[in-house]
Amino acid sequence: MTDLTLLLDRRLMRARKDAVPRQRRLYELLRKAILEGRLLAGSALPASRTLAQDLGLARNSVIHAYEQLAAEGYVQTSRQGTIVAALPSRPSPSMNDGPEEALANVALSARVQSFNRRRTAEQDLLPFMPGIPALDAFPIRAWRRLLQAAWSDPDPALLSYRPSLGEPELRQAIATYVRTARGVVCQADQVIVTGGTQDSLDLCAQALADPGQRVWIEHPGYGGARVAMQAAGLRVVPVPVDEQGLAPAAGLWRRQPPRLIYTTPSHQYPLGSVMPLARRLALIEQAKTVGAWILEDDYDSEFRHDGPPLAAMQGLVPQAPVIYLGTFSKSMFPALRLGFMVVPAALLDRLQGVLGDMVRRGQSAEQIALAAFINEGRFTQHLRKMRPLYAQRQSALRDALVRHWPWPGEVLGGACGLHLALTLPDDLPDLQAAEAALKKGLSPRPLSAYGMGGEPRNGLVIGYANTPAEQMDARVRQLVRAISAGLAR
């Protein structure tokens, strides 16, 4: 008979202090001992009465723990008693290698080895975090009413698996919106609802390219795109940007022809340039020639501050190999997790089956509420309110930089969107500046972190959308103080 008192007694006593009932604790300790091989197959556990006495427990607690272990196959009970079952072969236990350590040592896939984002959700709320819209200005009551209305239809079908390409009314509402507001040429069936741009990028990377194929990504550019492409096993080729956006050297098409091209032509992320028409047309032509797909990420052009935006690349040329990617993360709010892709009609038939297999779409109420939000004109109304608010916040940021920024630098971008980029002198490394800022509760992002493997740029990307204009001056002074103190150290 195995004596369990050494194994259990002390730890079981500890259970008094925590909220876990002791029969549960006993079950967990025995299960762990069996899994780790400290209780070997074939060994008999003490009779319930004996163990209860030894541990000072009610007999029923022991019986319940044994029953649970038996139900899960860790022990077998017979007239001979309770015997530890033989489990399928496990890695042999070692003195220094507990199961947790062993698990942590199991290598992740090579494709994700370099991923290591440590940013927290709290950090996203700090002043100057790029990409966060004015959360306090969202019409949450109107949204709640539409959500409630979506749920008030008691049709149980809403609870089932929903159409993998999205709710039909939302696809229709998006098609109408992007046709008029963004010059996208499409019918509703070309619109595919996704869980945001990150999801769209994942789907495109997997459905349109094979592992080992090349994807061109703007450098500097959007880290989310790099992550999606690398996770799908694609080879990232950094392509420099200039004041007209993506600027591939002529020979690059021949030397490293891409399968996918990720670009932000309306507002290069993060430097802010706008790709002019001639370059858009040339890019489409070249992409056609090499058989590449262009992923046009139109993430924030709803917020244009200097006149109407250029129409999307998607609608420029018939049969352009362009997938248009839109998101509601900026125009609504990031936690909504809804976005969309507009795909060429020629792809629809094949994609329908492919995505039918790859995607399980839910959020039916959110999708229906969003369709109503758009159809009732609230979406355009909200955008109309946000544009001047963001323009005001941007100009407050520019003014404060002029007043307080002591270092030489150039402000880039700002024609639309929610952020500016600010270059830093070489003797002020952006990583150090961003780290010093974060210590004081501010979250501009280092420009070098947007690198795709090319020569890093030194600067800060500063989000202004979620900081009220009247606080901007104080925030910029705080940022200057934080960086100066960081430099002095």
Ligand SMILES: Cc1ncc(COP(=O)(O)O)c(C=O)c1O
């Ligand atoms: C360039 C770019 N694209 C897309 C997005 C939005 O991504 P998602 O729709 O996954 O929230 C962001 C958000 O920061 C972005 O900066």
